[in-house]
Amino acid sequence: MVCDLHMHTVFSDGSVWPNIRVMEANKDGLDVIATTEHLEYQSWISDIPHPDRNRSYELAKGFAGKSGLLVINGSEITREMPPGHANAIFIKDANKLIKDDPIESFLEARKQDAFIFWNHPYWASQSPDASVPLDQLHIEMINNKLIQGIEIVNDTTYSNEAFQLALDYDLTILGTSDIHDIVDWQYRIPSGGHRPVTLVFAREKNEKSLKKALLNGQTVVWFNKKLIGKPDYLIPLMNSSIKVKSANYVNNTTIAHVVMSNNSDAPYTLRNQSNYDFYNATNLITIPPHGTTIIDVRTITKKRKFDLEFEVLNALIEPDTHPIFRIVVRPKQ
Template identity: 35%
Template sequence: MFLGIFFSSEAQVRDTIRIPEIPGYKTLKYDPHIHTVFSDGTVWPTVRVHEAWREGLDAISITDHIEYRPFRNDVISDHNRAYEIAKPLADQMDIILIHGTEITRGMPPGHFNAIFLEDANPVDEEDWRDALRAAKEQDAFIFWNHPGWARQQPDTTLWWDEHTWLLENGMLHGIEVVNGGSYYPEAHMWCIEKNLTMIGTTDVHGPINLDYDIHGGERRPMTLVFAKDRSAEGIREALFAGRTAVYFEDRLVAPEWILEALFEEMLQVRSVTRHRGSYSIMLFNPTDIPMQISKARGNEPGFEFFRTTTVPAGGYRSVPVYIDNAADYDQIELKLIIDNFMVEPDKGLPVTMTFVPDNL
């Protein structure tokens, strides 16, 4: 009979995802798109809280479809029920549960999540404009889901007039740049051009371990939220301010200033050792995101070093750098690209790594 703080007597190990903070903000891990048996998911709402706790998340939203509930003959409830079931356990386990729902229409305009709702029932409107207005009236944060889903946008990922209407009427605040295993480069560019918040989600329907090798260390896609404090209100303020990064498959998608701030905390030069004309630079990465680095254009012709390298998560990499006339330099600057920190589709973050040669 299941009682107790964790509602279960199973062994529980919580993943610690090492991602640094950036100055002034806490880094919260949030998955804002999740389903349960209260729409077309296949697990009970409490499972989502357990999964979130194990995987090191700070916050989740259960966003069951308003319009699509294939189990409705067996699972009978209104649109708030999954939230109500999960809330006590989330409180016990210190997971921030943010109430949400998915508005599920054909294209245009497609599917949208509305989060920070008080009551999901008023969103059950026949006309999609009315549904989204009902969410807006509750001051919801609204984002467009999987804009490149092949079923709705079979060959190209298009922005429709309906999305312009939503944007102009304050009913579109973000877009999923990543949904499950899909990254949408068009959505990435729209977020940059239209100043929309970048969102990453799982849209998970089944038990999460069927989709991701959690035991083996694989992590779900998620939205990193850079919040003033660890609370629902902190997340809300950060989402409306656009302070997010999408973390998926060892990559980050975010506004450039955020990637720069993270980079500052991530790559460390631990030592510099001289061997005649060359230097061994010992790099360390204290985080759980490997750093994939390539040489940028514009380096000094007399510096020879790797074309590409990787500093593994939580690990070290020694790279040799050959310098002509090292004695001429007080400080060596290497121009690099962090390939897995995406400032645009196919464009990594340009950075400079600096070290002081030992010129004795």
């Protein structure tokens, strides 16, 4: 499922009514959004008084209607470091999360069986050098399941440190838009851009299955045309996306004419790591989304099958580490 689990409307410090968030999500082909208004920060409260902090969710869910878009109830716990900002989603009543002590807010979210993730831990407004200010309090919260996931991508920003922290503490990896204004304007979607999202590998399209997948860490982040995630989920995604559509030897040569296809929404930028070079391309190729690329492989001798191996340059399985993709080619005899 394609999910954006962090966004705002006029019911906290955003600039649009909840129906716009629903319309944007449907236009972008999302499966899930979460309404995550700030609990403590209400920019328009004088103009839009709303004593019920669930109101944004209720409106968005109503606007979604039978469109197929899942709308999840959530709130952003908005505090100074530590603990900083965090989203609690799958909550039952946002009002009960309003507490003087921030830890009490997290405990209430836990009581409501929420999934809780640390928002933009490297945010320059709270960490001027954009590092992740990991505190002993954060470690205790992770150990007590008061932090279960972490944003490694927020809006237009990414953090290697946050990614490494997710790997070190087995936190679920998330990427979100944290959108406050208009999605199309922020990410230039009409010109080919896209919002950052979390791909959640759930068995069914419902809240129960989504929550289980998030708790199990079954996610990959799609950010700035790059895929970021743990190898257990990113590599199977690549394997299911990239296929050999056809392969045959060019007449009277030992050059294999290979058509590779990509059935996903993501382009793949591949650097050849095979034992063969190409007749029609350099060692750097791109397979466009829902498209094909032709590579003519010099195998020197005709083979019943051979392996191609690529480094996927627009994907990461840990900071500064690209995954390796392998595929078997069986030329038509």
